[in-house]
Amino acid sequence: MERFAITGYGEPNKVFQTITAQPREVTSGHIRVAIHAFAINPYDVSLRRGEQQEFRSLKFPYVMGNDAAGIVTEIFPGETDFSVGDRVVIHPVSGAYGQEVVLPTKKAAKIPAKLSFAQAASLVTTGITAYNLLFQLLHVNSSQTVMVLGASGGVGSLLVQLLHQNKNRVLASASKRNEEKIKSWGADEFSAYDTEDSGKVFFEQADIVIDATKGSKSGAIGLKILKPGGTYVALNELPTEIERKDGTYLRFVPKKDYQDQRAFAYLLNVFAKGNLFVNIAEILPFELESVIYAHEKIAGHPAAGKIVIAKS
Numbered sequence: 001m002e003r004f005a006i007t008g009y010g011e012p013n014k015v016f017q018t019i020t021a022q023p024r025e026v027t028s029g030h031i032r033v034a035i036h037a038f039a040i041n042p043y044d045v046s047l048r049r050g051e052q053q054e055f056r057s058l059k060f061p062y063v064m065g066n067d068a069a070g071i072v073t074e075i076f077p078g079e080t081d082f083s084v085g086d087r088v089v090i091h092p093v094s095g096a097y098g099q100e101v102v103l104p105t106k107k108a109a110k111i112p113a114k115l116s117f118a119q120a121a122s123l124v125t126t127g128i129t130a131y132n133l134l135f136q137l138l139h140v141n142s143s144q145t146v147m148v149l150g151a152s153g154g155v156g157s158l159l160v161q162l163l164h165q166n167k168n169r170v171l172a173s174a175s176k177r178n179e180e181k182i183k184s185w186g187a188d189e190f191s192a193y194d195t196e197d198s199g200k201v202f203f204e205q206a207d208i209v210i211d212a213t214k215g216s217k218s219g220a221i222g223l224k225i226l227k228p229g230g231t232y233v234a235l236n237e238l239p240t241e242i243e244r245k246d247g248t249y250l251r252f253v254p255k256k257d258y259q260d261q262r263a264f265a266y267l268l269n270v271f272a273k274g275n276l277f278v279n280i281a282e283i284l285p286f287e288l289e290s291v292i293y294a295h296e297k298i299a300g301h302p303a304a305g306k307i308v309i310a311k312s
């Protein structure tokens with residue numbers, strides 16, 4: 001069974017290698033899934049660079065990857081929720097970069113025929129994060145005006161759509177080049193951070209500000225947009241104590257009691273109603289060169305949309 005592993009920390013073309021791994025046994029509460037598509041996240045780039053060593057030590061060769069979709073190929077005897085042949089979306093703790101993975105059933109959900117493997121893989125970390133942030137951390141209610149900074153991103157694009165479905169007033173910011181897409185996803189108003197001062201445009205209009213930019217680039221803008229006493233959430237760094245105005249400041253982090261299947265059920269329901277657009281920038285062949293290319297690209301500032309590696 002082939003997998004795409006890193007042999008150490010460093011540049012993608014130096015550390016990625018195809019390895020042959022022994023298939024793991026399927027134990028109680030687990031399923032084996034043949035992976036048909038996996039998506040790359042900014043977090044993977046950070047992990048490969050060694051930036052997460054303080055929080056997570058890796059044993060090499062290490063197979064990363066949390067976002068994938070495929071077909072169930074083996075179940076534990078007595079398993080009732082899944083059958084061999086089911087099409088599933090999966091959220092393993094690692095190991096999505098490869099031909100198969102064994103994972104707990106609670107980290108998987110069946111997907112409808114009209115959701116492609118590439119679309120499903122693109123919805124995993126992004127969708128689970130957007131859902132948990134809005135409905136588990138914030139318990140957002142539809143009367144609130146919400147500002148999404150980084151609205152063109154994997155997480156931001158889903159935040160905009162889920163908020164729109166929830167009938168919130170959605171303010172959004174990203175590069176000018178992404179304006180039309182973001183409006184089509186349901187943003188009520190848009191301001192491009194690269195052509196104007198979005199902080200001035202939306203000054204103190206938002207009950208909630210969510211910084212979903214890569215690397216928390218928009219703290220100063222977000223603080224201007226936050227109503228005094230409002231709630232500010234960051235996917236990365238929060239503004240410093242000195243910078244902050246009166247309000248509640250929360251850093252979103254995944255928690256054990258956030259259940260993946262609840263998030264998947266919500267996202268798949270929105271998709272079934274025709275209200276969820278999955279923005280994919282590129283689908284690449286299922287090979288090592290694609291993984292290297294994707295990591296190089298995501299380390300920069302690519303066009304909006306997920307980069308997915310998929311079998312044809």
Ligand SMILES: NC(=O)c1ccc[n+]([C@@H]2O[C@H](COP(=O)([O-])OP(=O)(O)OC[C@H]3O[C@@H](n4cnc5c(N)ncnc54)[C@H](OP(=O)(O)O)[C@@H]3O)[C@@H](O)[C@H]2O)c1
Nearest residue numbers: 042043129150151152153154155174175213214215217235
């Ligand atoms: N805490 C968690 O559990 C968690 C979960 C998921 C993701 N994250 C983190 O959240 C961030 C977003 O993830 P993602 O997957 O959505 O990333 P992504 O798809 O790469 O999106 C990045 C977003 O950042 C914006 N951006 C890039 N450079 C910017 C700049 N200089 N100023 C303002 N905006 C800028 C992009 O806007 P334009 O391209 O339009 O300029 C885009 O909207 C990443 O840092 C990721 O690691 C954290």
